Amino acid sequence: MTKKIRVTNLYKSFGELEVLRDVSLDVAEGEVVCVIGPSGGGKSTFLRCINRLETVSGGEVQVDDDIITDPKTDINKVRERIGMVFQSFNLFPHLTAKKNIMLAPVDRKKMTKAEAEEKAISLLTRVGLSDKADNYPHQLSGGQKQRVAIARALAMQPEIMLFDEPTSALDPEMVGEVLQVMHELAKEGMTMVVVTHEMGFARDVGDRVILMADGQLVEEGKPKDFFANPKELRTQEFLSTVL
Amino acid sequence: MNFDFARVFQELTPLLWDGFQTTVYVSIISIVLGMMVGLLSCYFRTCRFRILRFLAASYVWVIRGTPMIVQAFFFFFGLNQVTQAMLGFQLLSRDMAGILTVTLNAGAYFTEIFRGGIAAVDKGQTEAARSLSLPQSRTMLRVVLPQALRISLPSMVNQWIISIKDTAILSAIAVGELMNRTQVYAFGTFVFFESFIFVAVWYLVLLSALMILSNRLEARMNYDKKN
């Protein structure tokens, strides 16, 4: 199996506060890794180090052959291959759903305007929102916004998708529609790192589950073993609060 | 005393029309240039070169910290005296000195207005754009600035109004705008009451038109009224 992401001895501090301590993780091509853990445990920070939204304090992050943590790496080039979906959607409010999706491919000269428009429509259809192409974000429900955000990330045809609690800001009845889109992505072989509180999703879709707490990778395993027989006390405690 | 609005109207209106044109053209040029200066200086204030940050901060500081009439006199009388002595000609016409003064003033305030607007754009917007592989500059241009300008619009309109009114100060260096025209007439004829009522009405009409226009503009730019 080819390694898609390789994180080695990662450290991250915000001033005095050490948020990540010696985290190492490999993600294989096509693998879906779900990261769970208590709030403030460093999950978001970990995810953001993978596409250099945060600069690391120590250690190395490698995506394919590119060393993300090397300042000489052209990060924009690498980011074309890494999509990211945020808890708060972060759609561009001044652009319609379609224009949100078209922005990056056109601006990065990956597609012509016409190609990008075609791509946007097909992606919107794929996430079940072909009728919302010309709607502005404020005209969409939370679930619809997040599906547009996923479509937007997919427009650059990434090989990796990072999800940071994509359903945490949603009303319960909208969680399903977003998880379904993610499930389909996983089935198509997308490499995914998903920070989530949806234990059902982690169990059913994840190839591997990781518990991250206090800036450390506490335990990892296949979903079945992980949820049935957690080894670490920390994991048992956490699971007892969420299951 | 008896008022003679009819006669003053007849005599003053052609002068006011003439002054109005100057007021409008000086205002438009100064506001457009002022916004460009403001954008540039706002960029300087946040860029990574310390010298540019220092320059922009000093510029804003000097303009905010000195009266506009002092700046106008400095540019028109002060600068011209030096170029006359050293180069043998006056660098700035009255209108040019006036435009320079209003431009630099507006630019300093626009700097702060744009800075506030940019700071008010959610950080998640930048992160989303960067994660989509847009470089810093493209993120600014395509994602942050459009939203920042929208947020700043009310303060921008306010500054447009202030700048238009500021041009009246240029009467002090005899730029032939509304106020200057009125002064010349009023002090020549000793008809003050009527004259200054008339000029006030001209300003009021001009600025009211701008206010109506800007309300329309704000309504049109309200793409996200809900949040």
Ligand SMILES: Nc1ncnc2c1ncn2[C@@H]1O[C@H](COP(=O)(O)OP(=O)(O)O)[C@@H](O)[C@H]1O
């Ligand atoms: N930009 C930042 N500056 C300072 N502290 C931060 C910053 N981002 C996150 N933190 C801190 O780092 C810790 C981990 O945060 P985060 O990665 O968001 O955890 P999680 O996503 O697991 O809830 C928290 O204590 C948080 O307050």
Ligand SMILES: [Mg+2]
């Ligand atoms: Mg988080």
